[in-house]
Amino acid sequence: MAKSSADDEELRRACEAAIEGKEKVVMSIRVAKSRGIWGKSGKLGRHMAKPRVLALATTSKGQSAKAFLRVLKYSTGGVLEPAKLYKLKHLTKIEVMNNDPSGCTFMLGFDNLRSQSVAPPQWTMRNTDDRNRLLLSILNVCKDVLGHLPKVVGIDVVEMALWAKENTPTVTRLTTQRSVPDSPVAASAAESDLKVNVEKELVSQVEEEDIEALLGTYVMGISEAEAFSERLKRELLALEAANVHAILESEPLIEEVLQGLEAATLCVEDMDEWLGIFNVKLRHMREDIASIETRNNKLEMQSVNNKALIVELDKLLERLRVPSEYAACLTGGSFDEANMLKNIEACEWLTSALRGHEVPNLDPSYANMRAVKEKKAELEKLKSTFVRRATEFLRNYFASLVDFMISDKSYFSQRGQLKRPDHADLRYKCRTYARLLQHLKSLDKNCLAPLRKAYCSSLNLLLRREAREFANELRASTKASRNPTVWLEGSTGSSQSVNNSDTSTVSEAYAKMLTIFIPLLVDESSFFAHFMCFEVPTLVPSGGVSNGTINGAHGDDDDDLGIMDIDDDDDGKAGKSSAELEALNESLQELLDGIQEDFYAVVDWAYKIDPLRCISMHGITERYLSGQKADAAGFVRLLLDDLESRISMQFSRFVDEACHQIERNERNVRQTGVLSYIPRFATLATRMEQYIQGQSRDLVDQAYSKFVNIMFVTLEKIAQADPKYADIVLLENYAAFQNSLYDLANVVPTLAKFYHQASEAYEQACTRHISTIIYYQFERLFAFNRKIEDLLYTIPPEEIPFQLGLSKMDLRKMLRSSLSGVDKSISAMYKKLQKNLTSDELLPSLWDKCKKEFLDKYESFVLQVAKIYPNESILSVAEMQEYLASM
Template sequence: MASAAQIGDESEFLRTVDAAFQDSDNAVLVAFRVAKSQASWSVAGRRNRLTTKPRVLAITAMRSSSTQKFSVNLQVLKYSSGGLQPAKVYKLKHLTKIEAVPNDNTGCTFVMGFDNLKSQSVAPPQWTMRSLDDRNRFLTCILKLCKENLGRLPKIQGMDVVELALWAQANVKGLPIGSPVQADSVDAERDQKEGKVTVERELLSKAEEDDMEALLGAYLLGIDEAEAFSERLKRELLALEAANVHAILESEPLVEEVLQDLDSAMAGVEEMEIWLGVFNIKLRHMREDIESIESRNNMLEMQVQNNALLVGELYKLLERLHVPSEYAALLTGGSFDEARIPQTVEACDWLASSIRGLEPPILDSTYVNMRAVKDKRTELEKLKSTFLRRASDFLRNYFSSLVDFMITDKTYFSQRGQLKRPDHADLRFRCRTYARLLQHLKSLDKSSLEPLRNAYCHALNLLLRREAREFANELRASTKVSRSSGAWLDGSTSGSGFSGSGSDTATATVSDAYAKMLRIFIPLLVDESSFFASFMCFEVLPLAPPGRTGDDKNGFEDKDEDDDDIAPLDMDGSDMKPAQNDGELNALNQALEKLLDGVQEDFYAVVDWAYKVDPLRCITMQGMTERYLSGHKADAAGFVRRLLAELQSRISNQFSKFVDEACHQIEKHDRNVRQTGSLSYIPRFAALAARMEGLIQGNSRDVVDLAYTKLVTTSFSVLERIAQVEPKNADVFLLENYAAFQNSMFDIANVVPTLARFYHQASEAYEQACTRYINSIINSQFEKLFQFAQRVENLLYTITPEEVPFQMGVSKNELRKVLKTNLSGVERSLQVMYKRMQKGLTSEELLPNLWDKCKLDFIDKYESFEALLAKCYATETLSPSSAEMKELFKIV
């Protein structure tokens, strides 16, 4: 029970909550102190934390003036300087679920879900009650209000509803409100400003409780009295068995009567058995007579059937052995005109099926050795050999005549001033006319195709080589460019951008010409390979996927849209899907070598011509070739793939040759001539690199990076070698050239990792050269001063500072001599340093930066000497001081 103090505190709390709603029509039904917590992100955004704030949850009711119905709301109040004030309002009709927080062991924390929240992605707030009693009171009120006023209950998750019902039953008098909300209770609430009323109804009715107790009692009874129940069932079973025995004994007269009937029936059965034995003997004699008659009849019927079947088989055999005169005429004579091809194909089909029909298992093995069958097989073989010879001669002459006609007609080839794309549509159309004939030739004799394939390869090879040669010649003749084998030396020496030199526009047509050669002839060669494989009945998978005859994604496409079906035929004449056959694939690749051999020479000629015009265009051609090669890696026929690989290798060798020549030109700098300023090849390399970056396509990045590595390594090696010719000016020479390299390569090194690496290497070499050069400038005027400081520092490793002035060579007299010698007329010495640096540098833009570094290094050494003097020679003063020395540097 709550104490009087707690009750008074609760009453004061309710009055405070009422005061927050005194200006509104809301009547407070119940109120609870809670803690509100909600997940939020930390500053780093890596983990979340919970922020907890004190709040008050109040359930209020308000009568609508229009409908006279009550609206129940859940009010959230927060603490402020003026007391409690409403912060958030939730309508109870939108409450859908109440879910307990899993990681809260007390069970006092829960989350309420509402279906009208605008942002469902934000985590809902968590409410923590002060105790389980407060939580149960709040949830009981919510459930009763929803059930009675809304006709539904929110979903409860993570809480024991039975435990909640038991708690409500035990604390029925302490519940704060009955339901449904009545006008009188709301009015009384407003008048009295109290937060509790009595409960009118419970969660479970009395009838429901009685049913539940009866059910639980019956369940417990079954468990406690199991043995008594088993004994009872046994007694009932014995009683039933005794009753059955008694009933059987009472039916004895009826049993006797049934037995008498059975004896009379047995006598009748014995008499019938005697009569059946007599009839059985008579029937056996009759059956023997019938069997003898049937045996004679069956023999006669079998003879009739065998004779009929024999006559039928003889007629079928005669049909197989018969040679139709029209087929014999087509196979042994006549022309192979296009109009007669269907009849010839039909005759071939008949001949193949007839030859197969005379072989097991189609023909029974008993007929194979018959003389008539042997004679007919010999006759069919003669027909086959005659037809194969005639058809092979015709097709060989036909292929040669087709190609000879095209070669003699110059309109088929490129001419001066006109590039003509090879068009084999008409050639293929004429060949497809005899595609079925070739398939039947293969079915008759597979070896007959070998000479036909050789004849076709020889004829078409002449045509392809002529077309490639004329196209390549006209392509080079129509491309007007200026030859510049040393183009890299002609580039701009000032640029570090990516625009390239003016020769890019003039030589762009070189790579365009190579691209046109690939765009026209690579799809043509692929199509010819694919057509040859299917036309000549090779049992291989398609050489190229359907619809892809070129590099579609780059706008390269083929013109041949005539795709007649020339798939190989099965024995029954239906289309046959060929499986991949390694032997057939090797034979196909050997045939393609004969078909396309020699075409590669014209590709090589275009590559060599393009290299002579502009060697840098090898970069673009390398990317184009790689793109085509990647598109043909899966092709079954290897000639086109090998051609592209050889082109790629040839282009790579040509570009390597150019890089080697460029390195040789760099190495040719005369070491006997005194070098001053930056070398000419450094800014020219920047222009070369800019052009090369503009020409990169596809996978040619590696080739260009390798060229960069070789050229820059050679340049730095030559630079160091030249610097050794005159060691006196080596540092000036090195720092000027490394600075020139950095200035010319700054923009391009930001986007090219390989050049960035060499840029940093040049930067380090520049800093080292600057340090050596500045030290030589300083030592030219103050060497003895800093050598004296170095001797003192060496002594400090073994003796104390007080003992230094008494050592030989570093006494006070020696110090005074050194100071007088080096610091008398120091202004003039500084001016001499500046003029010497100004005279030694060829590049004036480096002078301000180097002089600033020289000042900093000198001041740093001078301050160290001043500190050393104060440490070891306390009575001696340094004039000028380091501060005065800084002022002297300002006026130099």
């Protein structure tokens, strides 16, 4: 009988190696796997038998044990690998297939298969012995480990039990293959155990009853059991003899096979030794290859790093290299206009090189390198050398430009010709070096301070010379008659005609001075701020620039400063820096300081010719101030403020002198009629209104208030000098004030206020003067009436006739003395009113006021008499009115 694969120890070890020792392999055997013909797949490959190995394995963890059936397949290299795992606890049926006549094909049914529609695999053994050994081993493991047996279909249990008895050594070797080899004790124990297993445990109680019934039926069909038993014994002996004979016949073959196996074992052992040697050599070779690869990787990495380092060093060397043409330009190049492009390129390179050596732009690891430090020191030396050379050149250049212009008299105003200052050529030449100044600022901010100071000092000389020559020629070419400042003095004469002379050329000359120089100064301030790289917004020129003809010479208005050409790369700064603005104002003070003296000289000259022209000049200055707003240069605005203050001071001086002239009138011993300054003030106010021209309203209104207050105070003092004629002086002068200012008061609110004030004072003076005349002519009449009015406060009216001096007799005496010849008394009152008046045009209105006042008083007297003396007859009011009307 051929050797079974269940006894192959190499197969068992291969199985354990495939499952990596996870379970204990109880048995392993080679089988063929196939599918039933009723499977769904119709492919031929699925019905072909495939070699497989079934391994029965167990695991034990503590008291629990598990049993598995593993299916292993052969890989491409002939190595076993796990293919499928079945848990024996789910095994429910063992069925031997009827379609295989040999009985070597069986199927295992599990209750946990996912798809019951797929036919389970069929396992085919080499012979029935292998089949029985596998199935018995499965049944024993299920009984021992799991405690239950699956259902067996298609095989007789009795036959299996008989086969187990006959093949006890085989089964024993199967179950005791993990015991100590060649141990008789172990073999006997295994045999006894196997008997117990086969006889007592292999067949259950139910199955045993079925077998007994079957055997009973079988015996019932035989006549004699003993004869049948004898026959079976004979057959058994015959079979055993045949088996022994067959074994003896096959002994030479077995020996030949054993010899071949021994030779093959020797070859295999030699092969195994050679393979071990080759394995060692291959392992050493692998280690050498790994070492070579490691060194190769390091060399490749080093090569890459070296290349990157070379590239980085080339970049650093390029950054550290100073081009010879730039070095020559920075250390000894010319600053002529033709070479400025090269100088600018050198500056740009130097600026970028210095910026490139700063830590944010340079890798910090390079900052401490000796070469970098040395190159940075070299660049700093180049920078200081170039800044020093450029600063010295520009200082000399600014001075030479201004000296050239000052030495040429054609730049300035001359006798008979006003010359408008033209700085277009100066700015054009300066603009050539604007970009250079920007680079100097980026290289060294501190170098700009001396340059700004040099530019301001040089240009200040030019501006002051231009302003002085222009102002001198402006005054010399302006023809105007001089008006005296004695405007409100008491004397009259030729001065009145002098005051009416036209002096408009004076204010026109002042306006021309501002028109020419204020825009020029604003432009110079703006150009200076941008040319000298102050970080402030663009200064807008004022609106007072005019392109006119000055004595035949056309003025060129050069407002294009070319600032955008100077600084194309920088965006406008959004906010002013207070420090920059303060520095700019200080520089502008130095640039323009001293030029205000020529403006002051024009103001003083105009004041001497006609003080009233201060009003026009004040309005012109206000207009320029409102045009400048916050956009003008600081110094120009201060200059306009100072001019406005100086004009206001000169005009205040004129007003004070005029007020002093008014106050001198009170020193006269006796003055009658209208004072001289009343009509002269009207003339002065008229001319002042002509000079206002819509400006300087506050200045003139303040002068009006000062004039009128002094006039009224002086008038009151003059009137009080002679109380007898005080009211006459007041009413005549207040009336003259109103008559002379009637037209102006309708258009000037300030004069309207004083007009109403004079009107009230006039009414009060008239009332006092008329009352004095009335009481003088009718003293007894109105004295008697006053006594009655005083007594009415203390006693009733009916008791008044009984008072001393107020009897009816006293009333009659008073009426006879006062009203007899009343027409003469009224005529005398008129003559007295007429006697002291110097203005005849006031007499009609005063006489009407006098008659009205007298009639009102007389009517009051008549009512009092009728109330207290009812039976007394008296001249009626109507009769008295007729007397007054007849005068």
